[in-house]
Amino acid sequence: MKSSSPDSAPLARRTNGSASRAKVSKNIDNEMEKSTNGDYAPAGVSIRNGPVTDEMDIDLPALNGKRKARVSTGKPVNYNDAASSSEEDNKPLAKRQRTSVSKAKKDESDSDDAPIARRKSGGKLPPSIDGSDFEQEEKKLAKEKIHIEKKAEKEAKSIRAKESKGKKPVIKESDSEDEPISKSRAKKANGAKKEESDDDVPLTQKIAAKKANGKAPVKTPAKTPVKKPAKGKAAKKEESEEAEAEEDEEYRWWDAPNKDDDSIKWETLEHNGVVFPPDYEPLPKNVKLVYNGTPVSLHVEAEEVAGFFGAMLNSTLNVENPTFQKNFFNDFTEILGKNGGAKDKDGNKVAIKEFSKLDFTRIFEYYQGKSEERKARSSAEKKADKAAKDEFEAPYLYCTWDGRKERVGNFRVEPPSLFRGRGEHPKTGKVKKRVMPEQITINIGPNATVPTPPPGHKWKEIKHDNKATWLAMWQENINGAYKYVMLAANSTVKGQSDFKKFEKARELKKHIDRIRKDYQKELKSELMADRQRATAVYLIDKFALRAGNEKDSENEAETVGCCSLKFEHVTLKPPNTVIFDFLGKDSIRFYDEVTVDPQVFRNLKIFKKSPKTEGDDIFDRLNTGQLNKHLANYMPGLTAKVFRTYNASYTMSTLLQELKATNTSLHEKIKLYNDCNRKVAILCNHKRTVGAGHEAQMGKLTDRIKGLKYQKWRTKQMILDLDPKQKKKKGAEWFELDDDLTQEWIEEHQAFLVEEQRTKITKKFEKDNEKLVAEGEKEMKAKELTERLGVADDLAKKLKKENKTKKVEAEGRTPSVEKLEAAIEKIDQRITTMNLQAEDREGNKEVALGTSKINYIDPRLTVVFAKKFDVPIEKFFSKTLREKFNWAIKSVEDDDWEF
Structure with a gap:
């Protein structure tokens, strides 16, 4: 691949005015090579995701002539004094938090102004696994990983050689809808010709193909109007009868012919809109918010918001969080001000100025009582309530999409509440306002009947956008994000999306060797931009790091990925160990200790070289857009996220190919599958902390x-x-x-x-x-x-x-x-x-099998294993997943399908 010129290389996103040089001199390379020589551990392996106790590398700024040791472990956030007295326990919740809030203010590391990585962690670090069997297994897998990568290299060369000889036509997708789609190789995949496309290309294009067994393509059933579902028991009966009668007539989109214009998602679309949450029921007159010992009356809007907080007093993780309290109090007082404030029993205004003086106990007890009442209902009452709810929601469950009955996913509008977020989200505690019909845009067919909004209301807008797959849309008030009503996970559109994701990963097979060869070469590039890019691709490929996007720290959680790693997120331990510690996706802490290629270690040391310090970007001459643009040169539509899917699926495919059918018991076969899944999770870095309830x-x-x-x-x-x-x-x-x-x-x-x-x-x-x-x-x-x-x-x-x-x-x-x-x-x-179950559960305690199996391993591989070893697919996929991956289950007819 061509290298970027120094002029075209992006300048750093500078925090402290520090940027890396445009070029890396040979003197620096020689200096780094001398300083990092040693007994290198096998590269490309995650050693542990527990606390770091060994001495770290000393590349941090010196203080008073002494080096500052980096300590990766941090105490969990403790919002309350653990040694609170019984006297404190008798005080209102808000009063008891005054001490912890002031204590948090004293600790600069917990300040909102301090970098996320310097604050206390949101929870305990995962347990160390030094000397465990798990660590030994990882070291063994390092060799297996090398074997798999060499196999991938040979296979990529073989695929390209066959294509160059004209044995198979080559089909490459277009990078945009305006560019023509060239011909591609028709590789046997489920008996269907494989078609790749960018994630942004419309998802409704159909896959033309012959069946693997040589049968003619399945004819697409004629489009006929789908009746609206019946209600109650009649609905269940009707659905059951339809499932039995039409099982052979289901829409097999993976065998259907291509559409002339795949940007068109639908020709006809009918649906019944959305379900709104029930209106707020005011509290009884004897249930009041108490401020500084005085029960106060509130406007119904303010009372509802006070109820949000009061109802969740038992959720201490949230209500004892100072950020949660602060955001709630700011929104609550703002709503109070707009609605006349609070008043005592005599009608006198009560100025609510301090959160610590609020007492939500009466509200909490009221809602707890309501909850207990619901739980105490008899089975007959619960069934009757559920039947009434099902009858009411039945018309919203399905839509008619091009004459087919498709299940709708999230047709319920979220009720108002307090935003919680995940991890250390800066907006936790803010009020999620009630969504009104006037905020909602409906997308529906031009000839369909538009859903009727609630009495006295109207929709924001009615659209007939047949290039969109959403049915309704609105903007929420917390982050300004748009919420969409989409089809369910088992729908045609979602199935095609999953199919294309895995097909794109399969397409990466024939390019992976060139990509790895190029980034290994560019790890020593003279140009800093190329060296940073190569190092980033290495980390994404080897350790499944997310690419990361730049964030607006004031409006979004301060989460990072590979390209947005900062100085304080990476600690170096010679000769070639790197410790990552940062808030990843959904503000979940990512902590891992990995061994890397010696040159990668040297590069990271260069990227952290003085005058860089805390707050500065490590990859200051790279961003996600530039990285993905570079990857697209190898394969249209290739982005950083495709590597996770490819590595997981290809690894699983290789492991399954090496298994031989046995006459062992069903449970032993299931464990065999889980063992392969666990290797994938470890090699692809899909880890988790040991659950609190594991022991x-x-x-x-x-x-x-x-x-x-x-x-x-x-x-x-x-x-x-x-x-x-x-x-x-x-x-x-x-x-x-x-x-x-x-x-x-x-x-x-x-x-x-x-x-x-x-x-x-x-x-x-x-x-x-x-x-x-x-x-x-x-x-x-x-x-x-x-x-x-x-x-x-x-x-x-x-x-x-x-x-x-x-x-x-x-x-x-x-x-x-x-x-x-x-x-x-x-x-x-x-x-x-x-005993097999116990061994399996213990072995899987630190790896996320579900993450790999559901999101990254091609489901067709699981189907192949089930067929090869005669194991019911129900043992691997729940009912929900069987519906989601119906296309994979139905399209794989033999056990010789390969990723």
């Missing part, structure tokens, strides 16, 4: 396994009860108790079994009573429950006797040794299954 979950699973072992031991004792001679025949050891089953644990488990049976009996009794009431009959009396609970009492006595006599009487109808041995065999199978 508890593992403890429960361990207890379940021990419970099965106890059940197995009891069953063996029953064999001895029937035939004592079996002890000599099978050996005394066969009948012994497992070592991990202590007497103390057994007694605890027995108590659990008794209580579990009591709970089941009680719930069954309550359910039977509800059924009797619903049928108009009398409830059973408490005496009936007492009699039923006698079964649990008998079990308790029986287990107590067994502990004393050490003998277990045979149970069941006509028990026999053969039946009991068969029961033991089934228990052994269950124990094996649970």
Whole structure:
């Protein structure tokens, strides 16, 4: 690829007036090479996502002649004094926060003016995994990663060689709708010709193809009007009948012919608009906001906003956050000022000037009571309420798109509330205002009936834009973002979007070797702009970093990506380890320690070279737009985000190809798939912190396994009860108790079994009573429950006797040794299954399998595995995902499909 000239290279986005030089001199390169020589760790691997305790590189500014050590670990935000007294607990919530707010102000590192990376983290760092099996697995995978990259290089060359010989026509998509789409190679993909396009190219173009088995293309069903869904039970019945009758007539868009103009999304569109949240119900007169001990009356608009805060007092993560409090109070007082302020019982105005004097307790208790009332409803009441809601929403569930019935996604307008955001969002706590019909634009077919707005209102605008895929749109007041009502995830449009995303990643296969070769070469480029770009592409390719966009820190969360990394976000540890610590997408903290190519390490050290300091950009001669424009030279439509999809899918494809079909159990096959998925997650850096409930979950699973072992031991004792001679025949050891089953644990488990049976009996009794009431009959009396609970009492006595006599009487109808041995065999199978589940869960505790499987691994690969190993697809995809990836499930007919 051609290098950028120094004149065309962008100048830095300077924070402190510091910018890197346009060129890198040989002297600097030599200096860096000498200073970073050492025993390099394997490059391209994430070592850990836990705290850094080792000494860091000393490339930070010196203070008083001494080097300032960078400490990556930070204390979690503590909004309240942990040692608050009982006296403090009796004060209103807002009063108790005065101390913590002032304390936050004292700490400069927590100041709103300080850089995000210098503030305290929004939570604890993920646990260190030094010396763990997980770290060892990563090192082993480093070699596997090299193997996969070499395979990718050979495959890319092979694809291009075949194309150059004219064996397959070459189709390349256009970078814009105005440019012609040239011919591309027709590679067998699901029996359909593959068509790539930019993400911005319209999504409704159809894929023409023959079936993989040589059948003629499936004919597209004729467009017929779709009836509006019926209501209530009739709707469910009708949908069920239609699903059965029309299963063979579904619209297989992946086999349909191309549209002449794929910028046209639809020809006809009908829908019923949006559902608005219910109107606000004012608080009872005896429920008031209290200010400085005085109950105050508020205008209904201000009262609603006070209720937002009061209703969520139990969400301490939000209401105890000083930023949340500050933003809420600013908006609340502004609304108060517009609506006459607050008044006491005598009608005198009460000036609300301090958040700390507000007491929302009465409001909280009122809403808690309402919540308890809803939970206390009988099953019949809950079903009736749900049926009424479903009947009301039924007309909005579907639209008619080009004569096809398509499910609508988010047709409900969000109710007003307090904005929460994620991570350390600067606007958390602000009031999300109620969306009115006058703010909403409707997009619908020109000949369709326009939905009727609520009485007394009108829509902002009616559009007939058949190049758009949204049905309704409005602008929210927090960030000024536009909200859209779109089709559901399992719709044709969404399916085509997913299809094109993965097809684009497949297209990257034939270019990846050239891209990697070029950026490796440009890592040593004399031009700073080219060197920064090559380093950024390396990090994006190897560690799945997001490209990152420039943010307006005043209006958006201070999140960053690769191109927008700042000095303080990167710490260097010789010889070739880099620590990333910044707020990533959705203000979620990204913390990772990785080993990089030695030249990448040297480059980062150059990019951080003095006079740069905190606040300065590392890639000051690069932005996301320039990076993506460069990538598009290799392949039309290629952007940084395609690398994550490609790397995940290609890695999974390679791993699955190396698997051989086995006759193992279903659970072992599922674990085999999860093992491959875990490797993808590790190699593509799809990590997560260990969940707070992981240890508890593992403890429960361990207890379940021990419970099965106890059940197995009891069953063996029953064999001895029937035939004592079996002890000599099978050996005394066969009948012994497992070592991990202590007497103390057994007694605890027995108590659990008794209580579990009591709970089941009680719930069954309550359910039977509800059924009797619903049928108009009398409830059973408490005496009936007492009699039923006698079964649990008998079990308790029986287990107590067994502990004393050490003998277990045979149970069941006509028990026999053969039946009991068969029961033991089934228990052994269950124990094996649970052990596999425990091993699988423990191995996956630090990797995000869902992130890889749902967003980055081509779903057709999962379908291929399911077919190859004869595993129901339900074991990998939930009902929602099966609907979302219906195109993948239906289009893959054989287990030899390749990414």
